[in-house]
Amino acid sequence: MTRPRDLPRRLAATLAVLLLCGVGADAADNKDSIDGRVPLPRPAKGKGESCIEPTASMRRYHMDYLAHQRDETVRQGIRGRKYSLKECVACHAVPEPGQEEAKTLTVEPFCGQCHTYAAVRIDCFECHTDKPVDKARRTGWQAPPQKESRRARLGAHLGALERSP
Amino acid sequence: MKMPPSPPANNTVDGARRRLLAGAAAIATLSLAPGVVLITAAEAKAPTGPASAKVRWGLLVDSAKCGDGCDVCVDACRTENGWTGHGRPRTDPQWIRMVSLREPAGGASWTLPMMCQHCRFPPCVDVCPTGASFRRADGIVLVDKHICIGCRYCMMACPYNARSFVHEDVAEQRPHAPRGKGTVESCTLCVHRIDAGGIPACVEACGRAGGGALTFGDLNDPDSEIARRAAAYAAVRVRADLGLDPAVRYHIPGRAAKR
Amino acid sequence: MKRVRFQEIQGRGAGYRAVLGVLALLILGGLGAAYYMEHFGHAVTGMNNRIVWGTPHVFAVFLIVAASGALNAASVSSVFGRTPYQPLARLSGLLAVALLSGGLMVLVLDLGRPDRLIVALTSYNFKSIFAWNIYLYMGFFAVVGAYLWVMMERRMNRFAKPVGWFAFLWRLVLTTGTGSIFGFLVARQAYDAAIMAPLFIAMSLAFGHAILILVLMLACHCAERPLGDALVRRLKNLLGVFVAAVLYFVAVQHLTNLYAAEHHGFERFILAEGGIHTVLFWGGQVVLGGLVPLALLFHPATGGRRGAVGLAAGLVVLGGLAQVYVIIIGGQAYPLVLFPGMEPGSGFLDGAIASYAPSLPELALGISGVAIALMMVALGVKVLPFLPRTLADAPAGPDAPPADTGTGAEAARATEPA
Numbered sequence: 001m002t003r004p005r006d007l008p009r010r011l012a013a014t015l016a017v018l019l020l021c022g023v024g025a026d027a028a029d030n031k032d033s034i035d036g037r038v039p040l041p042r043p044a045k046g047k048g049e050s051c052i053e054p055t056a057s058m059r060r061y062h063m064d065y066l067a068h069q070r071d072e073t074v075r076q077g078i079r080g081r082k083y084s085l086k087e088c089v090a091c092h093a094v095p096e097p098g099q100e101e102a103k104t105l106t107v108e109p110f111c112g113q114c115h116t117y118a119a120v121r122i123d124c125f126e127c128h129t130d131k132p133v134d135k136a137r138r139t140g141w142q143a144p145p146q147k148e149s150r151r152a153r154l155g156a157h158l159g160a161l162e163r164s165p
Numbered sequence: 166m167k168m169p170p171s172p173p174a175n176n177t178v179d180g181a182r183r184r185l186l187a188g189a190a191a192i193a194t195l196s197l198a199p200g201v202v203l204i205t206a207a208e209a210k211a212p213t214g215p216a217s218a219k220v221r222w223g224l225l226v227d228s229a230k231c232g233d234g235c236d237v238c239v240d241a242c243r244t245e246n247g248w249t250g251h252g253r254p255r256t257d258p259q260w261i262r263m264v265s266l267r268e269p270a271g272g273a274s275w276t277l278p279m280m281c282q283h284c285r286f287p288p289c290v291d292v293c294p295t296g297a298s299f300r301r302a303d304g305i306v307l308v309d310k311h312i313c314i315g316c317r318y319c320m321m322a323c324p325y326n327a328r329s330f331v332h333e334d335v336a337e338q339r340p341h342a343p344r345g346k347g348t349v350e351s352c353t354l355c356v357h358r359i360d361a362g363g364i365p366a367c368v369e370a371c372g373r374a375g376g377g378a379l380t381f382g383d384l385n386d387p388d389s390e391i392a393r394r395a396a397a398y399a400a401v402r403v404r405a406d407l408g409l410d411p412a413v414r415y416h417i418p419g420r421a422a423k424r
Numbered sequence: 425m426k427r428v429r430f431q432e433i434q435g436r437g438a439g440y441r442a443v444l445g446v447l448a449l450l451i452l453g454g455l456g457a458a459y460y461m462e463h464f465g466h467a468v469t470g471m472n473n474r475i476v477w478g479t480p481h482v483f484a485v486f487l488i489v490a491a492s493g494a495l496n497a498a499s500v501s502s503v504f505g506r507t508p509y510q511p512l513a514r515l516s517g518l519l520a521v522a523l524l525s526g527g528l529m530v531l532v533l534d535l536g537r538p539d540r541l542i543v544a545l546t547s548y549n550f551k552s553i554f555a556w557n558i559y560l561y562m563g564f565f566a567v568v569g570a571y572l573w574v575m576m577e578r579r580m581n582r583f584a585k586p587v588g589w590f591a592f593l594w595r596l597v598l599t600t601g602t603g604s605i606f607g608f609l610v611a612r613q614a615y616d617a618a619i620m621a622p623l624f625i626a627m628s629l630a631f632g633h634a635i636l637i638l639v640l641m642l643a644c645h646c647a648e649r650p651l652g653d654a655l656v657r658r659l660k661n662l663l664g665v666f667v668a669a670v671l672y673f674v675a676v677q678h679l680t681n682l683y684a685a686e687h688h689g690f691e692r693f694i695l696a697e698g699g700i701h702t703v704l705f706w707g708g709q710v711v712l713g714g715l716v717p718l719a720l721l722f723h724p725a726t727g728g729r730r731g732a733v734g735l736a737a738g739l740v741v742l743g744g745l746a747q748v749y750v751i752i753i754g755g756q757a758y759p760l761v762l763f764p765g766m767e768p769g770s771g772f773l774d775g776a777i778a779s780y781a782p783s784l785p786e787l788a789l790g791i792s793g794v795a796i797a798l799m800m801v802a803l804g805v806k807v808l809p810f811l812p813r814t815l816a817d818a819p820a821g822p823d824a825p826p827a828d829t830g831t832g833a834e835a836a837r838a839t840e841p842a
Contacts, residue, residue: 074309076215077301077360086340123539127310127345129338154333154464155251254771255472264774267767279762279770288610294554295547312543315536317476318554324611326760326772329473330536333465346465347536403762407610 041113046091052082059114062088085128093132106130213360221285221304222354223384223412224368225391225400228277230376236263238278238379241370245355247339248329256332258344260352261367266417275417278367278379281306281327281352282403282411289319289328298349304384304412305354313348320349324404327351384412428511430576430809433647440646440802447799454792457785458533466536469786474778475756479749480534483790486631486748487527487797488561488602489624492595493632494519495568496662498575499595502588508658511812512640513588517572518804519636519797520595524564526797530789553604560598567594576809599628606751613690614755619680623673627744630666634740637663639801641734643811652817653730660733664721667740670747671714686764693758693777694750701754704746713743753780 051058053065065083072078093105107130115122242261243249250257261280268274283306290298290306297313300306308319308328320328328351335344341357344350355365363369368379382391394400400414433440461469471478497516501509532538548555571591574580603624609615637659644651678695681687694705717736719726726732757778762768768775805811 070311071309072215074307074311075299075301077303077356078212078214079357079360080212089340123345127335127338127343127348129340129343131337131340154467157464158253158467253467255474255773256467257473259473259772262770262772262774264762264768264770264772266763267769269765269767279774290549291551292554292608293549294552294558295543296549297547312540312547313537314540314544316554317536318552318605320473320476321756322609322611324760325762326474326774330466330476332467332472347462349536404611 039117041117043110043113044092044094046110048091051091052087085124089128089130090132093130105132107132216301216303216305216360218302219385220383221385221412222359223283223304223382223391223395223414224354224365225380225382225395225398225414225416226277227378227380227394227398227416228275229416229418230378231276231278232376233274233276235276235375237370237375238367239263241366242280242352245339245366246342246344246353247337248342248344248350251333253332256330258329258331258350260329260350273419277415277417279325279327279403280367280413281354282325282409282413283352283354285410285412287409288322288324288407292318292322294318301356303359305356305359306351307353307356308349308351310343310345310348310350315347315349317349323351324407324409429813430511430514430811431813432807432809433643433805433811435802435806440806443646444799444802447795447802450788450795451792451799453788454530454533454790454795457788457792458538460785461534461789462538468783470781470783471786472778472780474773475753475780477752477756478780479782479786480530480789482745482749482752483793484527484531484534485602485752486745487523487530487793489599489628489748490631490635490744491520491523491527491564491628492599492602492625493628493630493666494523494636495591495595496629496633497636497659498571498588499592500662502571502585503592508655511815512636514572514575514810515640515643515801515805516636517568517575517591518810519639519801520632521565521568521572522797522800522804523632523635524561525800526793526795528561529796530793533789553601553608557598557601557605560594560601564594564598567591595628596625599625602628606755611760612755613687613758613761614694614751617677617680619673619677623670623677626666626669626673627747630663630670630740631744633659633663633666634737634744637737638734638741639798640815641730641737643801643805644815647805647811649811650814650816652815653728654817655815656730656733657728660721660727660736663733663737663740664718667714667717667721671710671718674709674714674747689761690758694754698754698757698777701750701757705750705754708746709743709750712739713746717743756780 053061066085066088069078069081069083070085072081089107092110093107094109095105096109108125111122111124239261246260248258248260261278263276264279266275266277283300283304285300285304287298287300287306290300292298294316295312295314297309297311298306298319299309315330317330320326320330328349330349331344331346334346338344342353355363355367358365364381365379368381371377371379380391380394382389384392384395386392394416395414398414398416400416402409402411402414404411469478495516497509497512498514498520500506501513532541535541544558548558550556567587568591571584571587574583574587600621603621606615607617607620640659641651643649678691681691694701696702698705717739720732720736720739721727757780759768759773759775759777762774
């Protein structure tokens with residue numbers, strides 16, 4: 001049994017071990033994915049020579065650029081200025097991981113890498129399409145199921161509810 | 166890219182707008198060139214807006230030309246804005262719907278499309294706690310889904326049942342019409358087309374494949390077709406008793422009873 | 425002058441823990457239901473584009489309205505100087521805060537985007553009564569919190585009366601705001617009437633007071649604290665007045681509507697042909713929630729019996745839920761009149777009565793609001809001295825003339841448990 005006065009010491013020791021592990025993890029992350037650890041984000045390069053702002057600024061301030069312009073667009077109808085979520089998607093959409101041959105492109109893996117790493121949840125693509133504009137235009141609007149799994153489950157679920165007495 | 170001072174930009178857009186509306190030839194051109202082309206052209210040019218209070222966009226519905234069973238406008242809206250149903254009529258979105266009216270005594274009947282009426286004094290905007298429901302300077306009533314919390318008070322307040330709550334996950338949104346679960350949505354008057362100098366998808370489709378029952382334009386411009394026709398018809402404002410001054414007006418002429 | 429001594433309850437018995445356990449399960453059920461609704465979307469509920477507010481809102485509005493009424497005992501004591509109510513003032517404040525918390529939780533968890541709640545606190549439209557209510561609700565917590573503090577902190581007792589006044593006025597404004605959520609809806613036949621505000625105030629008095637009676641009886645029974653007959657008699661007489669007031673406002677509301685041909689359709693729906701709504705109106709709201717309690721409270725055969733008073737209070741609560749259901753669901757089920765005098769129709773059920781069936785998750789969420797409120801009370805009376813040691817009738821008799829100050833200040837001087 002641990003005697004009460006040992007407790008603080010044990011806690012301190014545990015804390016120290018945890019801290020060391022944390023430092024170790026930091027060091028390890030300088031390489032790519034070490035098994036089990038969150039891999040460093042490696043977002044693919046977008047189309048064209050460079051982004052509309054230097055990469056460092058984009059990484060730091062993209063949300064501010066977008067949020068500011070979003071209000072102007074929604075509230076005043078100012079469209080076609082420098083920053084645009086549509087243009088982000090147009091340049092940075094990539095095939096779904098593991099489906100490199102698929103024709104549909106999505107920007108979610110590009111955004112998702114850093115956002116998963118930084119644990120910052122975005123909900124842009126709950127409403128906005130994550131697919132490039134041109135693609136949607138060329139193919140016309142069809143409804144190939146993307147978030148289909150949950151929708152399908154909802155359908156099945158509601159069907160079951162209706163059948164149940 | 167420099168932003169030109171707003172009045173000239175608006176005048177240009179309005180001018181283009183009026184020219185497009187001027188005659189049947191213009192409508193034919195529009196029907197040949199889908200809205201996406203207009204948008205592309207606009208994107209390549211100067212930024213649009215800001216929306217000007219000098220104009221007030223409106224719609225005139227001539228129910229005499231609105232054929233029984235015709236729902237071209239509804240289909241066009243659905244395709245343009247990407248709101249499809251899932252076979253659950255009570256929870257499916259409904260930006261625009263066909264309403265039939267019957268005179269109880271005579272049996273005369275009409276059909277007409279019902280959608281957001283883009284009121285000058287919109288109750289949905291009054292009641293919205295966060296200001297997500299708002300009225301643009303040019304009279305278009307919209308939902309800013311970025312700050313909509315999904316309380317549905319606007320749906321309680323709307324006299325026209327014009328708003329829908331997104332009851333389930335949405336996929337494959339149109340790029341210009343973001344929509345998502347848990348927020349409220351309604352007719353935007355195809356604001357993305359209007360900003361680019363175009364006309365709403367329903368109006369375009371009705372002119373091409375329907376009865377030509379819809380006229381779009383600037384109610385503030387006495388020379389515009391919509392203003393002239395609205396004046397000539399003494400067009401009806403639905404629930405005029407509420408004094409909301411909707412921008413969608415209806416011409417409901419007498420019609421002989423069927424059978 | 426009678427000194428009231430307050431004391432925490434023991435709260436160690438198996439019964440107490442069982443109560444907490446059941447409440448915790450109900451709360452978990454509600455949270456699970458909320459997660460389920462957010463995960464799949466509101467398609468899994470009974471709510472739809474015609475009935476946009478459903479069972480969660482019935483519970484939420486009921487609880488919020490009752491919260492304001494639960495403060496009655498405190499107001500009657502501090503503002504109107506009736507000392508017999510003074511021992512109940514603390515419990516009354518606690519119950520008010522608890523009921524409001526439960527109601528707001530239900531309201532918030534039903535939002536389409538509860539994750540954006542912060543937006544409701546940062547982005548305001550000051551023309552919206554909803555936005556005003558956010559201030560009124562938050563303010564209610566602060567005001568009642570301060571009120572409890574000045575009642576419980578001996579050095580602050582002298583402020584009990586002014587703070588009590590402020591709380592009294594605040595709750596009137598708050599319920600006016602809640603009623604006006606409906607009163608300001610210009611478009612709907614069922615609402616759009618100034619009477620919604622006073623009607624809601626009367627409802628708040630009745631519902632909140634009934635809940636206070638039930639909670640008080642239950643707490644005194646479980647904690648084995650005496651509860652005097654004279655006090656129960658006072659409480660029941662007050663409840664009778666409140667129930668009669670609700671019936672009066674309901675009668676005025678419907679008589680006014682019946683006078684106007686414009687509203688005949690809606691009145692026919694609620695009063696005669698509305699199916700479940702008609703049943704709930706007459707059977708639930710008027711008879712079970714109004715006439716039967718009045719009879720139980722004032723009939724010589726039952727009026728003096730504690731069981732009858734408890735039953736009456738319970739019926740007022742059930743009748744209140746029925747009333748809020750008829751107001752919220754019935755008001756939406758009746759179609760909007762777009763073209764008066766015409767017969768409309770569409771795939772969207774224009775012109776038709778909208779149907780609605782409460783779903784299990786909605787019910788679970790609503791009930792969890794009640795459970796939250798009761799949990800807060802159960803924990804509150806354990807950790808702080810909210811309950812008097814005894815509520816037995818004072819030897820001088822409850823009808824003794826009120827003390828000169830009439831506030832809780834004097835009486836609460838010796839309040840710390842020994």
